[in-house]
Every structure is written in C-alpha cells, then in structure tokens.
Amino acid sequence: MATVTTWTGQDANALRNALRMSVTAFAEHLGVARRTVAKWSSQGDKVLPRADMQAALDTVLSRAAPEVRERFEALRTGGTGEATAGASRPAAGTDADTGDDGVDGSGSDGDVRRRDLLRGAAIGVAATPDVAPLLDALCSPAPPDGAALSFSHFTRAVGAAKADYQACRYERVLDRLVTLLPSLESVKSSADGERRQRIEALAADLYHVAGSVLLKLGDRGMALIAAERSTRAAALSQDPVAIAASARIMTHALMGNGHDAQAVALAGNAAGSLDRDTRLASTDAVAVYGALVLRGAIAAARRDDRDTAHAMLDEATCAATRLGYDGNDRWTGFGVTNVLLHRVTIALALGDAGTAIAIARTVPLEKVSLAERKASLFVDVARAYTQWGRYEHGLGALRTAYEVAPEEIRCRPTVQRVARDLAMLSNGSARAAAVGFAHSVGIRL
16 A cells, blocks of 8 residues: 655645545545645645644545555656655655546546556657756856857847747757857956946846756756856846846745745845845836846745735735836836736645636736746646646646747646646546647657
8 A cells, every 4th residue: 555654735635636536625524724735735745734634644545445545656656746655755846736636537447547548648758958058058168169259249149048038949048058158258358347247247147047947947956056157247247137137036046946935035135135226216127126026925925925925916016016017127027917927826826726717817918928928827827727626727728828838838847747737637538638738749648
C-alpha cells in the first residue's frame, strides 16, 4: 500500500481526487474548512498540513479501497507530481491545481482505460529549448567574433530581446542572449561617463530578460544568478528606475526558488526606495513602482498573507490610476488592466478559484496587448477551472493560450503540468480531448 511520510498539500489533493471528491466534500469528510482544502490544492508542495491533519490523512488513506489507493499512487507519480510511495516529499516545483472529478470511468476498470489511453498518447516530447548555450554565455562568455557592437546597435538589440520575450518567442530570445551577453564587456569598454551608466542600465535589462526566460524554462537557480547580475549592473547605472526594475526580476527569482517572504520584503523595500528617490515624477517610475508592488502582492498571496496581498494590490491600483493608461513603460506592461490580470493570479494563489474566474471574465481582452500577459491570463483560467473541477472549460482556456502564444505551452514545464493534470483528472470525452491536445502540442503524459 502507498505510504506517505509527510503529507503536503499536493499529496492531500491527490488523495481527494483519488476519492473522486469535490473540495467541499473532502473538507467535510476531514472536518476542516473548505478554504483549507482549497489552499492545499492551490499551493501544492509548498504547504504542509498541520499535525492533526497529517494523522487524519493517514487514516483516510489506510481505510481507502484498493482502487482508491491505486488511483492515489497514479496521481502522485503521474500528472500531478513525481513522488514515489514512501518518499517524504514530492518533487519541488510541481503544481497541483485540481478540482472535483466526475464519475464517468471511475473505479478500477476506468483507471485501466485511463492508463491505456495515456500510454497510447505518450509519444510526444515537449520541445523545450536548449538553455545550455545561454548558461555558457552567463558563466564563461567567449569573446565575440568581429567588431564590438555600437551603442545604438546594442540598445536596439536589447530592446528586441525584451520585445521577443513579451511576445513569448523564447527560442528567439535565447538566440539573442547568446549573442549579446558575450558582447557586453566590449560595449562597456568603448564607453565612459554618462554613456557607460546608460550601458549598465541596458545590461540590467539584458540580465533581466535572461532571468525571466530561465524562470519560464524551469532553471530557477541560474535565473537567480542572472537576477543578481541585473541588480549589480543596475546599481552601477545609478539610475533609481533601473535599480527598482532589477529588484522586480530579483523578486521573481526569489519566488521561483521558494523564498516568498524575502520576495515580499524586497518588493516593498525597493518600491519605497524608488518612491523616495524619484517621487514617482516620471511615467517610467510609476510603471516600475506599480509592477514591483504587484510582484510583491503575488509573493504575499503565495504565503497566504491575504492582508498584505490586498494592500499591495490596492497600492498598485493607485499607481495605475496615477499613470492613467495601459502602457508598456520600461517594459512593464503596467496599467489598470495589468492590475486586473494580477488580481486573477492572486485569487488563484489564495485558493479562490471561483473568484479568479469571476475576475477573469471582467478583463477587457482588447486592452491586453502583450502576448505573454494574455497567454498567462488564459493559463491562470485553465488552472482555476481545473482546481474547480471544470475540466472541459480548463482545456478550452489552455487551447486559447496556445493560440495566443504556442511557446508558452510548449516550452514551460509548469504549464505542461496543467495539461497533464487535465489529461489525468478528467473523464470520458473530456479526457480524450485533453490527451489529444497534449499529444498535438508535443507534451509527454
């Protein structure tokens, strides 16, 4: 029989789905609040149930029918995690956003059909880009061939890398970074004074892109290194807005490595420094300030700190109102609509899937001009519907995200796990559609 040394939210969620229970029914079964079970679902292996719940979950598993225990083990080792029986913790970074399952195909015969279907579809491999050349460029850049880039050429090239990232053209971003990072020192050596400081600000942007794409592709440790390089270059630029912008990628990298408390503190402190240093007198300063506060709000929500998350959301709303338009100043994509998108993400992080979907329905899509933001919205909606048990709707949202930005689905391990969850947890025609979609985009189940 499957055993669990220490239950995580992800394990508890797998047991709930193995029992074919909704969030509400499972909460009643255990005698806990629905919010507690929703939190396990949304935060996965980042949350540990308290001691009495550990014992209660042990009891529920020990009393479960053999087919339930078989489903539980399949869910732990399949689409919602990579842990094995007896392991103390599941693999880091897995998402477990699931909801109540239907009854079609339930029971041991249904599980056999499901596994046969999944095996039949497991012939594709997600085309995750190779990050090795980027890591070489970060750690031991070879001198560039040919003449050094001019300042104007370097400026345009960094802007192009930023634009490609926001368009979810991640393979093209990698190609640009591999060319630009080795050129950085020669560009710096050809400048001094104010121009040298401007190059440092561009270098901060360049490392920001590197950290962002590494987070997308799942290399969190190297993303933290790139974020630190961005912070160092920004400090040399002596530009308060560049320093705050680099704090944003550092906040994101800290979150990616599980340091949510430090991320909240950094975002708040950096936003305060930017306000003091600039009085938010420029649109760039307002946009970076708002985007930084939003990043801190997400980190707070991941810690289940609702008060801080909503206070930061309110502060970002004030900044967006002050800005007065939906723009892309200093590559932030910040504005009132951007705050609304983050409200969806934060509701989901807090385990409020229904709230996330309700907010998403109010987003004016025509005002979301950046492919990365629009695709992220639909991925969030897919996760919310999956957590809610509305698998067909979840698959529809994921299909839309793919239409907006194919590389957002093909290249991102966390998004691929949403597709796997849909294929594992749904039943009947919904499962066949989810498996077919995963197969068509090259995701291995």
